[in-house]
Amino acid sequence: MSAHIASLRLYWTVFALLMVMTVLTVAVTFVDLGAANLYVALGIAIFKATIVVLYFMHARWSSRLTHVVILSGIVFLGILFSFTLADYFTRGYIGVAGK
């Protein structure tokens, strides 16, 4: 169905980028960045996922409807995270154990 045919060159570029990022992920584990450790690792992972979806899964050339479908998945993940964290971050606000 996908009318767009991406060039082989683009695929190899994306692939190379993914490999570089993988090496980078391993590399930063050797550097202690303190609190930033988690965010750097997550940032790299999100970047990799994004280019996979955009290029390998052809989302870049897909219809608006496909974009809505992809975004809705991300939005729902956001709901799961934000509402769960809403519990964790507000625990102990009223100074009573376990409330």
Next chain:
Amino acid sequence: MWFKNPFVPEQASEFASSVDTFYFFMVSVSAFFAILVVTLVAVFAIRYRRRHEHEAGTPVHGALALELTWTLIPLGIAMVMFFWGASIFFAMSKPPSNAMEIYVVGKRWMWKFQHMTGQREINELHVPVGQPVKLLVGSEDVIHSVYIPAFRVKMDAVPGRTTTLWFTPTKTGRYHLFCAEYCGQKHSGMRGTVVVLEPAEFQAWLAGGPATGSMADAGQKLFNDLACATCHRDDASGRGPSLKDVFGSTVTLAGGATVTADDAYLRESIVNPQAKIVEGYAPLMPTFQGLVTEEQLNQLIAYIKAQAGGTPGTAAPATGTPAPGAPAASGTQPSTE
């Protein structure tokens, strides 16, 4: 209630009447809407029954006004329910500062209670009438739930955390205590009795129990046996921070963040000491996860709390602020300090 409703459990705490009043409001509103809809359906079904086989209904076009009516009125009623329910919940969530503390530990399949004065009970809990009681709930294995229907209160006992439940008994007697969260084989056998006594009777009961020493005393013994005292000294000379007066104070952590030293913080610092390191100290402390039982953990915390004399909430009646309605209890209970 001027008559005994067989479908309502005994009202034996201050929450019972407020919960029941709310419940009757909910039942009335529900009954009104149920009867309304059922009557309309019945009336329409009879009035507009099919009279011959080829008959079709008369088209009626939707009406925005009607749709808005049956959207906004239920919404309004729902908001009343929300606020009413939330206000009761808030009252249930915040124990008064003069509440008498009792530690509860759930273990498959029994309930263990320990009073601040040291008395232990299994599957039976004695409390004085008219005195706010705060249960600090823990679990040794899986999730349990303390449920006392006559008081209309319930709180899960979550392993690894301390949770809180409070009530003021208003009527002497014996009431069911259930485990409400499924915990395995003998879940339905994990039952107990709450015995509500007159304050004087309660004092007599306390005096009659075996004198094992207060929770804080037991905690102090543990504190020495586990060699906590080697590092946590009363002055600042130890390798660990001094624990005197730490409960209720604001602690500055490595990295600059601050935290209030409450029950949860003390517990975490014992079982997972690396989670929050106090500023100026090295992360040397080993974990005591699995080395101390839930009850011992409670005793250690009680000891640390007792060292912070006068902090509201620690063994309330002993702090010298008599609980309203329970002067006898506050006057005679042994001090933990």
Next chain:
Amino acid sequence: MDTATVDTRPSYLENGHSWQSWLLTKDHKRIAILYLITITLFFFIGGLFALLIRLELMTPAGDMVEAETYNKFFTMHGVAMVFFFLIPSIPAVLGNFLVPVMIGAKDLAFPRINLLSWYILVVGGLFTLGAVVMGGVDTGWTFYTPYSTAASNTHVIMTGLGVFISGFSSILTGLNFIVTIHKMRAPGMTWFRLPLFIWAHYATSIIQILGTPVVAIAVLLVALERTLHIGIFDPNLGGDPVLYQHLFWFYSHPAVYIMVLPGMGVISELIAAFARKAIFGYKFVAFSSLGIALVGFFVWGHHMFVSSQSVYAALIFSFLSYLVAIPSAIKTFNWTATLYKGSISYQSPMIYAFGFLGLFLVGGLTGLFLAALGLDVHVHDTYFVVAHFHYIMVGGSIMAYLGGMHYWWPKISGRMYPEGWAKFAALMVFVGFNLTFFPQFLLGYLGMPRRYHMYPEEWQVLNVLSTAGASILGVGYLIPMVYFTWSFVKGEKAPANPWGATGLEWTIPSPPPTENFTTTPIVTEEAYAYSNREMKVA
């Protein structure tokens, strides 16, 4: 449009009689039959466990079976009913059969994936049945941690895998429906001409696709923690047991809407057909389905009011739970208003629809009790909750499922069933259901906790009533099973449109030919355009 009567093609039932023609079929109608047989089997397994539970609870002492056995009974009852009957029931049977037909399509968008999703359900079911045969599982259908990961010594992993696998069946069915509804509507079948059954299935599919992966992950993490002792949920390994509850209910609360939304779709069809009138406030009913699907994802924390969740989170979840009640209220009022000036007949599917209205009303209203923070503290984890969700999931979903089966059975089988027996069964189910579950509301408020093998003596009377009701209910469910089977062979031949109903499914023969339509239908009118036509039965 009435070319149906001259159609001479073989029906989908006649088109091939070999095993392969069924087990390798790509026909959505045959796959629906495969699902029907599978989930009926699970309904009976789940029902058998329900019966055993009620028998044990006739006496306060735990004297019929051991506590451990009893715990396995209610776990297997829940797992079989929720994951292998209720979730697939209406979508996989009626939805599979009707979604393509109702929108004027030849089949679903992905016929092979459709067959695959049935096989996946069967494989998941076999894992779960395997766990039962090997000795069962005792965690409750909720698999709460750390009991499920650190304490239970039953077949948690095997059951969990069954649930995990069957989840993919649900996801693929949802995906198939969404693509079909978007891409395969007949010319003229605009979004607002779709029958409300389709809207309901569209909303359901969204939940299936977005929610199911989360429960799959939660169950997988339970299995990993049991085997590899990774510390996710067990506090002894540094995990948090409450996190599991967040993950589990993120799916499992919306899953209630997977069970009830298709039922609401069925009821909209039944009420329109037997009042011969367009559904009042069509757009409100359609959008309320989407509203439920969306807001339903924000309310899961109301299962956790006493779980040591923070007070502020509880407040948000309670508030949103009240909001999700509104679309259900809108639907109920619109159904009621549809009856006004209708031409109402009391044929058996309509009797089921009336039953649904009554039971769903009670179930929905008692949901308001549980959303109220201060009241939920008392009734949480008691029989009040048990009664509430049975009113929704059995009183609501199964009433709708049976109503739908009676309504579309002539189309599915090409045969009529005995109307008198059908009405009698509907009455038995209604009476038996109320007698079983109404006493449980009273028990719950009195404080009887759920999952109790034995209980204090003062509650025996209400428990005996409940057990008595369950036996009536059981017979009520058996009767349709018998006459449906009988009618499949011996029933009177059904005409194309026995009810004089609108909808594309009634324009083709009963049972339909494999390709459904001879030529692609062209839709020129709204759904339920009863007044535009000469009423004709047959």
